[in-house]
Amino acid sequence: MTPPAPPRDPAGPGRLDAESAPGSWSRPVALVVAAAFFMENLDATILSTATASIARDFEVVPAEVGIAVTSYLVAVAAFIPLGAWLAERWGARRVFLAAIVLFTVASLACALSGDLVSLTASRAVQGLAGSMMVPIGRLIVLRSTEKSELIRAIAYLTWPALVAPVIAPLVGGLLTEHLGWQWVFLVNVPVGAALLVAAWRVIPAVPRAPRARLDVVGLGLVVAAVVSGVVAFELLGGAPTAVTGAGLLVLAVLLVLAAGRWFRRVAHPLLDLTAFRIPSFRVTNLSGSVYRAVVNGVPFVVPLLLQDGFGWSPAEAGLMLTWVFVGNLGVKPFTTPLLRRLAVIPIVTVSTVGLAATFVGAALVTAETSPVVIALVLLASGVFRSVGFTAYNTLQFADVPPERLGAANALSSITGQLAVGLGVALTALVVRIADGVLGTTGVGDPTGYRIALIVLAALALVSIVEGLSLPRGTGASLRAAPR
Structure with a gap:
């Protein structure tokens, strides 16, 4: 008797094989x-x-x-x-x-x-x-x-x-x-x-599964929305192009809404949005995207603060920024045991508050501040960003069932990549607006960069609000004893 064919994965995009189980x-x-x-x-x-x-x-x-x-x-x-x-x-x-x-x-x-x-x-x-x-x-x-x-x-x-x-x-x-x-x-x-x-x-090598035809309409809506959104942020910072940028931003929002409606109606959508019904996944990819944007805005603004604001050379600023890397690397051996012993949400909360505090600390330094103090602030920033980033990335898949991993992974990849680009674009936009309002150029005046750091600190704190509403025990499966 011929065995029945494996069931079709309802998760849609991102599925790699038929009924592969984690091992x-x-x-x-x-x-x-x-x-x-x-x-x-x-x-x-x-x-x-x-x-x-x-x-x-x-x-x-x-x-x-x-x-x-x-x-x-x-x-x-x-x-x-x-x-x-x-x-x-x-x-x-x-x-x-x-x-x-x-x-x-x-x-x-x-x-x-x-x-x-x-x-x-x-x-x-x-x-x-x-x-x-x-x-x-x-x-x-x-x-x-x-x-x-x-x-x-x-x-x-x-x-x-x-x-x-x-x-x-x-x-x-x-x-x-x-x-x-x-x-x-x-x-x-x-x-x-x-x-x-x-x-x-x-x-x-992973066995392939049958796949529906490419959702060309969905792909076109996603590409158009991403292009419109990224270009909008590039144009918003300049007075001559601000109106065009605002128009493109509105267009991007409308395209996102149209794409969401299309994906809910079509039989085989390019992106399956049902993964957003999982609370931990939704929080880590919506609020978590704000956190990722903040994290990626700092390597952009801190070198500019040191170079344009304080007159450091590019090499000096680059070397100072490596203290963030030292913090990232130094805390890595402790991140996994920490996530195994403690609940994920408190870890995310504490690391995010600590990260915001280091942004404020970086905004308060001056050209006369000891390089040792600046290095310590950046070192602490690296520690907090590493712990928080790892916690967010791990929690997002904690409650996703195996059959939904493909769809969830595709959605997570898009939101994460957009957060990287928009984090830099948003930080640059804040600097340009601050300089325009205050009449500064950034060269020899660090005010615009300081304001950007304060804004990033505020956004970091905003990112944890939704996470605090998650039920107790979220992510508990991550702390199960490994086989």
Whole structure:
């Protein structure tokens, strides 16, 4: 008698196989995926330090180079749903390996670009490849991990998002100063080649499942909403473009509403929004996105505070920012035991309040403040951001059943990536508005940067309000004894 076919996964997007059950997690697989995340996260922010050099070579003003940064962030966020669909259709391992190859080739194309148009196009291709590496890599790890081992697995996947934005200014500055801006991209070629070999050896092949046709309308709505939203934030900060930016922001909101309505009505939506019915997932991806945006705004504003506000050199500012990285790294051995022993919500609350306090502390420093004091403030900021970031990333999947992991992962990847881009854009917008209202330029006057830090502190505190309403015992499955 022929056995019945496995049931169709109702979760929709992001499913990789038919009825695969979590098992013993693989450290080599987690490390390879984390390395891919690191390469993608580093490229999201490293270009900012090379902007002046690129502008000189292309004979454009530095502000125009910002489109190359924006095109990358937009492509990553907009095409994450497409990557999840491709993984279902062609297999997670195959698409993940192809994404590494495409990212490496696009990096080489960026280095060989002779004008801003070709650089922007190559960056968009990089972003497309990154949109496939992020959700697929994480889902490969999640599908092979039991709930009791989720803390350990997520700890491996979290460090790239914490470390890369912090060390990017230093790495980008050193490469640009000593080797040329092209090496900001060329460094990805040997790294990508090594990563491809490692991934080929350790990433398991996962059986593919039947998949409905691509939801082209849904993909178009998501891409249009992301592009409109990111460009809107870029335009809102300047008086001549503020009206256009406001119009695009309204358009983005309308497109999001239209996409939500479409996904609820269509039989096979590109994104399954039902994961938002799970309280812990909803909180960590809505309020948690505010936290992620805040975390990613700090590596942008602190170097500017030190350079433009206090007159430090780029190298001095980059080195000082590495104290955030030291805090991230130093607390890592204690993060997993902490999450196993204590409830997640109190950890998130305390770490968020502590993080906001360090923002206020950074806003209060002056040009005469001892570098030791500044380093201690940034060190504490790194500790709190690492604990909170890991707690949020772990809690979001704590109550998601295995059959819903694919859909939840796709939604989480989009909200997380948008938080990264919007965090920087929002911080820059606050600085520009503050400087415009106060009539300052930022150079020699740190007021705008201080106001931005205070705003980030306030937003951090706002992010914990919804989490406090979660029922007692949320995330308890994470503290179960591992097998």
